[in-house]
Amino acid sequence: MAYSEKVLDHYENPRNVGAFSKDDDGVGTGMVGAPACGDVMKLQIKVGKDGVIEDAKFKTYGCGSAIASSSLVTEWVKGKTVEQALEIKNTQIAEELALPPVKIHCSILAEDAIKAAVADYKKKHEG
Amino acid sequence: MLKFPIYLDYSATTPVDPRVAQAMIPWLTEHFGNPASRSHAYGWEAEKAVEDAREQVAALVNADPKEIVWTSGATESNNLAIKGAAQFYKGKGKHIITVKTEHKAVLDTFRELERQGFEATYLDVQENGLIDLAAFKDALRPDTILVSVMFVNNEIGVIQPIAEIGEICREKGITFHVDAAQATGKVEIDLQKLKVDLMSFSAHKTYGPKGIGALYVRRKPRARLEAQMHGGGHERGLRSGTLATHQIVGMGEAFRIAREEMAVENERVRMLRDRLLKGLQDIEATYVNGDLEQRVPHNLNISFAYVEGESMIMAVKDIAVSSGSACTSASLEPSYVLRALGRNDELAHSSIRFSIGRFTTEEEIDYTIDLMHKKIGKLRELSPLWEMVQEGVDLNTVQWAAH
Numbered sequence: 368m369a370y371s372e373k374v375l376d377h378y379e380n381p382r383n384v385g386a387f388s389k390d391d392d393g394v395g396t397g398m399v400g401a402p403a404c405g406d407v408m409k410l411q412i413k414v415g416k417d418g419v420i421e422d423a424k425f426k427t428y429g430c431g432s433a434i435a436s437s438s439l440v441t442e443w444v445k446g447k448t449v450e451q452a453l454e455i456k457n458t459q460i461a462e463e464l465a466l467p468p469v470k471i472h473c474s475i476l477a478e479d480a481i482k483a484a485v486a487d488y489k490k491k492h493e494g
Numbered sequence: 495m496l497k498f499p500i501y502l503d504y505s506a507t508t509p510v511d512p513r514v515a516q517a518m519i520p521w522l523t524e525h526f527g528n529p530a531s532r533s534h535a536y537g538w539e540a541e542k543a544v545e546d547a548r549e550q551v552a553a554l555v556n557a558d559p560k561e562i563v564w565t566s567g568a569t570e571s572n573n574l575a576i577k578g579a580a581q582f583y584k585g586k587g588k589h590i591i592t593v594k595t596e597h598k599a600v601l602d603t604f605r606e607l608e609r610q611g612f613e614a615t616y617l618d619v620q621e622n623g624l625i626d627l628a629a630f631k632d633a634l635r636p637d638t639i640l641v642s643v644m645f646v647n648n649e650i651g652v653i654q655p656i657a658e659i660g661e662i663c664r665e666k667g668i669t670f671h672v673d674a675a676q677a678t679g680k681v682e683i684d685l686q687k688l689k690v691d692l693m694s695f696s697a698h699k700t701y702g703p704k705g706i707g708a709l710y711v712r713r714k715p716r717a718r719l720e721a722q723m724h725g726g727g728h729e730r731g732l733r734s735g736t737l738a739t740h741q742i743v744g745m746g747e748a749f750r751i752a753r754e755e756m757a758v759e760n761e762r763v764r765m766l767r768d769r770l771l772k773g774l775q776d777i778e779a780t781y782v783n784g785d786l787e788q789r790v791p792h793n794l795n796i797s798f799a800y801v802e803g804e805s806m807i808m809a810v811k812d813i814a815v816s817s818g819s820a821c822t823s824a825s826l827e828p829s830y831v832l833r834a835l836g837r838n839d840e841l842a843h844s845s846i847r848f849s850i851g852r853f854t855t856e857e858e859i860d861y862t863i864d865l866m867h868k869k870i871g872k873l874r875e876l877s878p879l880w881e882m883v884q885e886g887v888d889l890n891t892v893q894w895a896a897h
Contacts, residue, residue, distance in 0.1 A: 428876075
């Protein structure tokens with residue numbers, strides 16, 4: 368399988384690997400995918416009082432494209448408000464990493480991971 | 495000096511031994527005659543080379559040279575044996591038996607026979623990859639005409655109980671075929687003792703050239719076959735086609751070397767395999783696929799839990815290995831052999847087949863151990879599954895968001 372240079376770069380040097388405490392009030396955690404499908408992504412965002420994402424971390428079980436997609440979105444969400452983060456689309460991720468058609472699902476999963484992390488954060492801050 | 499990628503895929507193919515290559519060359523240029531030419535010295539010398547090689551192949555498996563038929567390789571041998579015997583004996587019955595973990599050259603041939611109206615049974619294996627003799631006996635029917643079981647499995651290296659199966663088949667008058675492509679030079683094969691009727695061989699798994707193989711066809715009691723390739727009546731009508739003298743000479747020389755050196759070589763390979771096994775077992779959550787005792791020393795098939803197959807193959811590009819990956823990611827086919835062992839797919843593991851051979855060094859093994867420690871460590875550092883397991887979560891109880 369021929370990977371793009373950007374995928375290889377994120378795979379070799381993944382950005383923002385790690386975890387925040389799930390119990391932290393400012394942290395939203397999203398976990399998507401299933402081991403049986405070959406991909407599980409965990410994305411965490413740390414949101415400041417002003418609603419801006421200060422930091423992000425990920426862990427991914429999956430192929431090189433899945434690792435690269437999640438690594439990339441941790442970079443992209445930083446500095447965005449949670450609402451702006453929700454505007455990131457899988458097509459942008461796929462285009463940036465030059466994912467082949469069989470790997471588009473990796474970018475969809477990364478978009479889902481953002482949505483899940485934001486939803487978790489919002490749930491903590493409801494009412 | 496290490497040469498990259500380090501070759502640990504000897505079960506896929508082996509390099510031609512330099513002694514074999516040397517033996518082959520004169521038969522391409524100076525001695526180019528057709529072994530079937532009876533009217534001049536070019537033909538006579540080629541025929542003698544072919545017959546000498548036939549003796550060398552027969553000697554490795556303690557057979558009569560007259561029982562060896564040249565083919566293009568083990569796939570052709572399997573096709574000739576299975577289709578040839580089934581078609582010859584179809585008046586006697588239509589039931590044929592093989593095993594789920596056989597090579598595709600056997601399984602696909604069985605599927606073709608099913609299309610032709612035969613009824614096939616595909617036996618399960620036990621968790622250790624070996625067939626259960628009681629289950630085998632239960633599968634036999636009064637109309638069973640053919641049984642095909644491989645000697646050594648290509649993915650997990652386990653050795654099937656060929657002697658025992660042979661006894662049962664002979665007693666019932668059922669033709670018994672054995673695919674021995676992965677066995678030559680690795681296990682002792684004595685066809686005077688084994689009650690095997692047909693046995694397939696390949697040269698390129700035993701340091702010979704690709705494109706040449708042989709089928710053993712027993713004379714006493716005589717195994718009967720219908721030819722699949724028709725033409726000039728070569729090989730006593732069982733396999734027509736001009737004999738590839740240089741390839742045949744290469745296979746003969748490769749099998750001669752195997753016979754003379756296998757005892758010493760297997761001990762060295764066993765030492766390397768044990769070193770690799772010990773080094774890899776230091777990595778947490780790894781397990782060996784297939785029985786470790788009833789197994790050739792050349793094979794080590796190991797699963798690494800909580801690591802995804804495709805990313806693992808990317809990570810280990812410094813070594814040339816095969817992935818019998820049990821993952822379900824888009825581009826990697828799950829291994830039907832590992833599935834047949836009853837491995838849990840949900841455990842989300844990936845496996846690697848390391849196969850060791852004549853030119854593997856201790857330095858290469860040590861490099862591989864070190865590489866696997868680093869890469870598996872790195873991928874687990876990245877793995878949310880590994881994190882959950884470390885936190886004591888049972889992955890089977892997690893509700894995964896389906897996608």
